Amino acid sequence: MNKMWKFLPILFLMTACAAPEAPVTEASAPEVAIETVDWAIAIHGGAGVIPKSMEEDRKQAYFDDLSKALTAGRDLLADGAEALDVVEQVITILEDSPLFNAGKGSVFTHDGKNELDAAIMDGRDLNCGAISGVSTVKNPISLARRVMTDSRHVFFVREGAERFADEMGVARVEPDYFFTQRRWDSLQKALENEKQAEAEKHGTVGCVVLDRAGNLAAGTSTGGMTNKRFGRVGDVPVIGAGTYAKNQTAAISCTGFGEQFIRHTVAHDVSALMEYKGMSVKEAAQEVIHSKLDTGDGGLIAVGHNGEIALVFNSAGMFRGAADANGRFDVAIWE
Ligand code: ASP
Numbered sequence: 159m160n161k162m163w164k165f166l167p168i169l170f171l172m173t174a175c176a177a178p179e180a181p182v183t184e185a186s187a188p189e190v191a192i193e194t195v196d197w198a199i200a201i202h203g204g205a206g207v208i209p210k211s212m213e214e215d216r217k218q219a220y221f222d223d224l225s226k227a228l229t230a231g232r233d234l235l236a237d238g239a240e241a242l243d244v245v246e247q248v249i250t251i252l253e254d255s256p257l258f259n260a261g262k263g264s265v266f267t268h269d270g271k272n273e274l275d276a277a278i279m280d281g282r283d284l285n286c287g288a289i290s291g292v293s294t295v296k297n298p299i300s301l302a303r304r305v306m307t308d309s310r311h312v313f314f315v316r317e318g319a320e321r322f323a324d325e326m327g328v329a330r331v332e333p334d335y336f337f338t339q340r341r342w343d344s345l346q347k348a349l350e351n352e353k354q355a356e357a358e359k360h361g362t363v364g365c366v367v368l369d370r371a372g373n374l375a376a377g378t379s380t381g382g383m384t385n386k387r388f389g390r391v392g393d394v395p396v397i398g399a400g401t402y403a404k405n406q407t408a409a410i411s412c413t414g415f416g417e418q419f420i421r422h423t424v425a426h427d428v429s430a431l432m433e434y435k436g437m438s439v440k441e442a443a444q445e446v447i448h449s450k451l452d453t454g455d456g457g458l459i460a461v462g463h464n465g466e467i468a469l470v471f472n473s474a475g476m477f478r479g480a481a482d483a484n485g486r487f488d489v490a491i492w493e
Contacts, residue, residue, distance in 0.1 A: 195465030196483035197235040198368045201227055201248060202469075203258045203477030205413045205456040206360030208491055210475075217491070220257055220477055224489040227251040228479040231365065232487065241367040241375035241409075242280055242303065249276075249299040249377050252363035256338050258477075259361030261297055263338045264381025266345040269388060272336035274381055275395040276302040281374030281403035288395035291316040293336075296329040299379045302395070304328060313395065341384070348385040361477075362394060364411030366403070366461045370483075374463065376401050376409035376425075383416065392416025398426035405463060407432040408439045414456010414473060422450045428460055443468035 203224055231248040253261025264272040276298035277288035287306025290313070295301050304326040305314050314322050323330055362380035369375075378401045380394045393400035393416035400416065402425035403409035410425040419425075424446055431442035439462030447457055447470045457471025459478060467480045469490075479489035 194463075195368070197370050198461045198465040198467055198480075198482040199228065199231040199235060199244065199248070200366050200459040200461055200467050200469060200480045201231065201252070201478065202362070202364045202411060202413055202457070202459045203252060204360035204362045205471045205473045205476035207454075207473065208360060208475035208477070210492060220491065221489055223252070223255040223257055224477060224479045227255075227365075228481050228487065228489060231367065232481040235367065235369060236483070238370050240371070241369040241373045242278065244367045244369065245278060245365045245375045245377040246299055246303050248365040248367075249363055249379050250297050252365075253297050253299060253379055257361065258363045259341070259381045260363040260379040262336055263341060263361065264336050265341050265361070265384040265386075267382070267388070267390075268345075268349075268385050270342075270345065272333065272381055273386075274298045274336075274379070275392060276377070276379040277395040277397060277401040278302045278306060278377040279375065279397060279401055279403040279409070280306065281376070281405040281409055284404060286312055286397050286401075286403075288313045288397060288401075289315065289319040290391045290395045291389070292319050292323070293333045294320055294330045295323050296331045296335065299377050301326070301328045302377070302379075312397065315391075336381070341381075344384050360413070362413040364401075364413060364459060366409035366411050366459055368409070368461050368463070368465050372405070372463070374403045374405050374409040374461065376403040376411050378411045378413075380413075393419035393424070396420055398423045400425060402426050402429055404429050404433075408442070408460045408462045408468075410443075410458055410460040412456065412458040413476065414451075414471075415454075418451055418455045422446070424450070424458065428458070432462070438462065439466050440468045440470075443470040447472050 256263035279286040287302045364378040399420040400412040407429040428442045457476045460468040481487045
């Protein structure tokens with residue numbers, strides 16, 4: 159059919175409904191829904207006590223790696239990539255960086271091992287996958303995704319997760335692949351003091367995405383906390399605590415003192431405040447981080463269904479970045 163014919167009834171309706179004696183002014187204009195952006199992405203590289211006295215080249219290295227991950231995500235999204243693909247690829251870049259406490263560069267347990275956790279969630283249907291306590295999986299986020307897509311289950315741990323990695327052909331490495339001198343020294347310091355090595359425990363990574371199709375996805379990956387005891391699992395792979403995504407509300411990824419994020423089911427709470435109280439993603443994130451948690455516990459990144467981005471923390475700093483279809487692109491560490 160000729161295109162013009164298709165639009166004729168609409169044109170007719172518009173003309174018939176127009177009331178020339180009552181012109182639409184700014185004040186009388188019908189309320190326009192909040193503008194939604196085409197796509198949006200936020201990333202984090204951990205929250206905590208991040209000393210501002212950090213050497214310049216180290217600071218630059220953080221900015222470089224955050225920018226690299228954010229650029230990759232931005233380009234993929236602009237090309238129309240799916241939210242889940244973006245989350246996996248961006249987190250893989252951050253896992254491969256030795257700067258962050260995820261994948262290469264993960265912190266050490268009390269026993270001097272690296273035990274990694276990760277989770278991913280699809281906002282379309284609440285499908286999700288999580289793994290915990292793996293010591294030989296190069297990119298835990300990819301294994302979490304396979305749990306989601308290739309098993310009937312949601313959560314695999316330790317040797318079982320590693321066997322599943324073999325079945326799926328997900329890359330395994332020798333445990334010493336994860337070794338970095340900085341994290342080892344941090345454990346020694348923690349063992350001496352028998353308390354958390356505050357300055358070096360941060361660095362968990364996360365990514366939340368709204369893609370051009372309007373779908374949300376979230377992912378988080380971590381080595382956990384320096385000096386953690388055998389078998390300890392934090393918030394990251396616990397769906398609703400450290401990671402959550404639902405198309406109707408938001409995609410959320412958390413970082414900080416994991417036990418607190420589990421107690422307060424932080425990620426799901428943000429989604430619930432939006433769903434039940436009609437809050438915006440920023441309002442919900444502020445409410446949970448500043449009213450429910452204790453100062454210093456950490457922070458979260460979130461992207462709402464309309465592309466609004468929230469980057470909220472109650473600790474001294476949070477490695478983070480955000481970009482969207484309107485040209486936003488920024489990375490930051492402190493307030
Ligand atoms: N939330 C992580 C955990 O408790 C650690 C972090 O984000 O720094 O395992």
